Amino acid sequence: MTAVPALAVEDLSVEFRTRSGTVKVLERVGFQVDKGETIALVGESGSGKSVTAFAVMGILDPAGRVTSGRAMFGGSDLLALSEAELAEQRGRELSMIFQNPRTALNPIRKVGQQIADVLVRHAGATRPDAPKAAIEMLKKVRIPDPERRAEAYPFELSGGMCQRIMIAIALACRPALLIADEPTTGLDVTTQAVIMDLIGELAREAGMATIFITHDLALAAEYCDRIVVMHAGHIVEAAPGRALFAGPRHPYSAKLLAATPGETATLDALASIPGSLPDLRRRDLPACRYSGRCERRIDDCVRPLPHREVGERHMVACWNPL
Amino acid sequence: MHVLLDIDTLAKRFPVGGKRLLHAVDDVSFTIGRGETVGLVGESGCGKSTLVRLINRLLDPTSGGIRLNGTDLAGLSARHFAGNANRARIQMVFQDAGDSLNPRFTAADAIADPVRRLKKLSGAKLQRRVEALADMTGLPRELLSRFPHQLSGGQKARVGIARAIAVEPELLILDEPTAALDVSVQVVILKLLEQLKQELGMSYLFVSHDLNVVRLLCDRVLVMYLGKIVEQGPAGEIFADPKHPYTRALISAIPQADPEKRIGRLRLGGEPRSPIDPDPKVCRFYGRCPKGEPQCASEMPLLRSVGPARQVACHFA
Numbered sequence: 001m002t003a004v005p006a007l008a009v010e011d012l013s014v015e016f017r018t019r020s021g022t023v024k025v026l027e028r029v030g031f032q033v034d035k036g037e038t039i040a041l042v043g044e045s046g047s048g049k050s051v052t053a054f055a056v057m058g059i060l061d062p063a064g065r066v067t068s069g070r071a072m073f074g075g076s077d078l079l080a081l082s083e084a085e086l087a088e089q090r091g092r093e094l095s096m097i098f099q100n101p102r103t104a105l106n107p108i109r110k111v112g113q114q115i116a117d118v119l120v121r122h123a124g125a126t127r128p129d130a131p132k133a134a135i136e137m138l139k140k141v142r143i144p145d146p147e148r149r150a151e152a153y154p155f156e157l158s159g160g161m162c163q164r165i166m167i168a169i170a171l172a173c174r175p176a177l178l179i180a181d182e183p184t185t186g187l188d189v190t191t192q193a194v195i196m197d198l199i200g201e202l203a204r205e206a207g208m209a210t211i212f213i214t215h216d217l218a219l220a221a222e223y224c225d226r227i228v229v230m231h232a233g234h235i236v237e238a239a240p241g242r243a244l245f246a247g248p249r250h251p252y253s254a255k256l257l258a259a260t261p262g263e264t265a266t267l268d269a270l271a272s273i274p275g276s277l278p279d280l281r282r283r284d285l286p287a288c289r290y291s292g293r294c295e296r297r298i299d300d301c302v303r304p305l306p307h308r309e310v311g312e313r314h315m316v317a318c319w320n321p322l
Numbered sequence: 323m324h325v326l327l328d329i330d331t332l333a334k335r336f337p338v339g340g341k342r343l344l345h346a347v348d349d350v351s352f353t354i355g356r357g358e359t360v361g362l363v364g365e366s367g368c369g370k371s372t373l374v375r376l377i378n379r380l381l382d383p384t385s386g387g388i389r390l391n392g393t394d395l396a397g398l399s400a401r402h403f404a405g406n407a408n409r410a411r412i413q414m415v416f417q418d419a420g421d422s423l424n425p426r427f428t429a430a431d432a433i434a435d436p437v438r439r440l441k442k443l444s445g446a447k448l449q450r451r452v453e454a455l456a457d458m459t460g461l462p463r464e465l466l467s468r469f470p471h472q473l474s475g476g477q478k479a480r481v482g483i484a485r486a487i488a489v490e491p492e493l494l495i496l497d498e499p500t501a502a503l504d505v506s507v508q509v510v511i512l513k514l515l516e517q518l519k520q521e522l523g524m525s526y527l528f529v530s531h532d533l534n535v536v537r538l539l540c541d542r543v544l545v546m547y548l549g550k551i552v553e554q555g556p557a558g559e560i561f562a563d564p565k566h567p568y569t570r571a572l573i574s575a576i577p578q579a580d581p582e583k584r585i586g587r588l589r590l591g592g593e594p595r596s597p598i599d600p601d602p603k604v605c606r607f608y609g610r611c612p613k614g615e616p617q618c619a620s621e622m623p624l625l626r627s628v629g630p631a632r633q634v635a636c637h638f639a
Contacts, residue, residue, distance in 0.1 A: 044504040044505070044506065045475075045504055144592070144593060158366075158367075158593075159366065188365035188366055188531060188575075189365075189531060189532075189533065189572060189575040189576065190365055190571055190572060190575045190590050191365070192575060193574070193575035193577075193589060194589060194590065194591075197589065215504065215505065216577065217505075217579070218534075218576075218577035218578065218579050219577040221577070221578075221579035222577045222578050222579060222584070223577075241579060242579070242580075242581075245579045245580075255506070256505065256506070259505045259506045259508070259509045260505050261505075261508075261509075261532075261534040261535055261537070261538050262534060263534070263537075263576075263583075265538070266538070267512060267513060267516055267538050267539070270509045270512075270513075270538075271509065272506045272507070272509040272510045272513075273506035276474075
């Protein structure tokens, strides 16, 4: 299989200016997503998962600044596009599903209209045709009784339904790249399973590249082709889900797995990760931001982070991997 | 085992206009033993929160009994319960410590408040009690003067636990205590809860969406669906061999890294039935259940024993 990259992020660094100093949120982050591939960005809060997505989408907070890097998508660098050019791409080629569907949807507009709006703006649908096309989309995300539900406001629908509306909006224009930022947080496990199946199915059908942001490793392993592990603004490991579960190579990935409750683990067997994230405002941040918490630290760890290929599509950024 | 909490055909029906009633909790019965951890699972809207609020007496039940170690609590109105001596016996750890702590209280104030009100301590004695509680929950004493926004998620969780155990409750209700935490912090808090239970001899009612956490912590599990308990039994048995189709769907929905374990999983279609004036003859799960035989639409299945400690409400289990 020849993989065609849909998105290639290279060398991406992002800083946030705050009153107490400059926070180096992302440093030289690089990964790629192929057409039809689903990757997961996983890590604890503060690891930079969402900032990575926001930077690619061009929706960083005004305090944030991209200091280096490229995000190549369909022959152009998303980070170099003007706001107007980006606005053309977003919604049509690039799409995003946000964490909380209730706050991301317009509360005073009927959900059918919200889907129709996207179709009119980006897919060249005409106003008279759009409502019908919106109902088609509702059918696609398997909302029962779509004609009636199109007339509903978000508050009249359950969380799972609202998330399906979000998915319908995100997928309305058949985007080439979908970013889903914790799309199932706050949903029940049964609903989560249905929603994840649905995203996966639609992605496969349309050959869409998907970046799925989550802190749930098992969820990432079940639904994604590859898992990219982030820690304090660095990518520390990237590997196919099974390889990562079978043999994590970065000490942080291993600790993260050991802290995740699973089927067989007992409470005693679970271990927390010692230490905490380094203060990203420090001027003298170590080359490896995990080294302060790491038990496998060696003298080499002060050198710039390596990117070692340790297996089939398996990269680890560590001088002393497991 | 000595029974601590005895819930007997407890019901809460909310009027929703006209003569219609929303059956939030519908004739639920179960017990919690002394020192036992019981998990309560089910999807949003199934009545978990209402049940919890009935038990800790923030809501008045429509009918049924709540007995804590023989003392009847259902007869006391929620309004008067706050000043009642029994208030200290049931305490609660809320879902998101960030939202449930008073932003204008320091950690010390938050922990001291229930002790001052319910144990009538003050001055140096109160101070000592607060420090002892901080030590017990692993909160560094120098953080006691901080406000919630100056604390990390894990530290706020510790404050939430410290204030709940401050008045030495016999029953601690935990409502998704780790849902807002990262996995590495979650482990620490779960271990703390387990250790406190051993030290203080409390019973836990543990409400959670995360079945992997329930499996770790709970001795017994109650599965709730639309106001009814549809299955209950020892945690190990429920996870290994779920009998009710809804329990099977719940367990099937736990994400699996290993593709071989994904075979034969059950996915739920459809939408849940309305909890407003539900037909007393129809199984609450009818319409979403893969079984859905005619009997399910004509006769409500009741909880029945299927093993020494197991009960299921399904005609076909």
